[in-house]
Amino acid sequence: MTQARIRVGVVEDHPLYRSAVARLLDEAEDIELGPVADSVARFAASREAPGCVVVLDLKLRGVADAAAVLEVVGMGHRVLVVSAHAGQSEVLGAIAAGARGYLSKDADGDEILRAVREIAAGNSYVSPTLASFVLDSARDKAAGPKLVLSERERQVLSLVAAGERDQDIAEAMSISVRTVRSYLDRIRDKTGRRRRPELTRLAIEEGLAHDLGR
Known part of the structure; x- marks a missing residue:
């Protein structure tokens, strides 16, 4: 029995990088390329059925950063952030918003495909160089006092x-x-x-x- 291919969309506003990622995904035998868009709004307009893995940049026109992750997750998709901005605040904000994975744009094609496959299988994937942010945050949250806002x-x-x-x-x-x-x-x-x-x-x-x- 042939295994179903992984449906993957791309939301990236840099034309050359968007094209390169789309080509990488399209050439993988186990992946079916879904919508490719330069903003969350244009991706939403494609009305992609829930369940897609979405490779998402953070610094987009319109909805951006953690809010972009939140919106795509709200559509029923699993998000892999691939961003040139990979500081602690960006990584933790994206993970808190529901991203299942995070890579910097230094990641090579093999690592992007590996992350997509892990996320499609129901797992998470954070680049080893960024994983310490997540671990440190988990420890701080466990130890810290609860915030009180009116x-x-x-x-x-x-x-x-x-x-x-x-x-x-x-x-x-x-x-x-x-x-x-x-x-x-x-x-x-x-x-x-x-x-x-x-x-x-x-x-x-x-x-x-x-x-x-x-």
């Missing part, structure tokens, strides 16, 4: 994770932009997270973003 702060944080701007958050919560920024300052003071991608990752870690991006 209900309004949690609501603001969930809207940040959804990609909303300060003005949009103000309208959604019927408060002023100044008040939104005051909540954000408090969240930053409590957590030490300054940038929006870091706040998105925090929302995911705190379970405030599970229904976003669907």
Whole structure:
């Protein structure tokens, strides 16, 4: 009996790298190439049936970073991030958002295929050079105190994770932009997270973003 091929899509905005990855996948005998797109929105427009493995860049136009992972996972796909940005915050943010694997763009074709096959089999795959980030984070989370945010702060944080701007958050919560920024300052003071991608990752870690991006 012939084993079903692995359906794999690509979301990557760099034309040459997108073409190279698509060709690598298309030439593998056990892989069926799915949608190839330059943004999450264009991938979503393909209406790919759930269950695809998606090779995803992080720095995309439109929805990006952990929010991009969250949206693709919300479509029912398994995400392998392949990104030139492989710092601790990017790796942990993507994993927290539901990515099943993470490689830097230094990875060769064989490692990309190996990661795709592992993820398709229901496993996870993180490049050995990045695995220490995940292990260190797990230890820190087990040892650290639980973060305490007010209900309004949690609501603001969930809207940040959804990609909303300060003005949009103000309208959604019927408060002023100044008040939104005051909540954000408090969240930053409590957590030490300054940038929006870091706040998105925090929302995911705190379970405030599970229904976003669907």
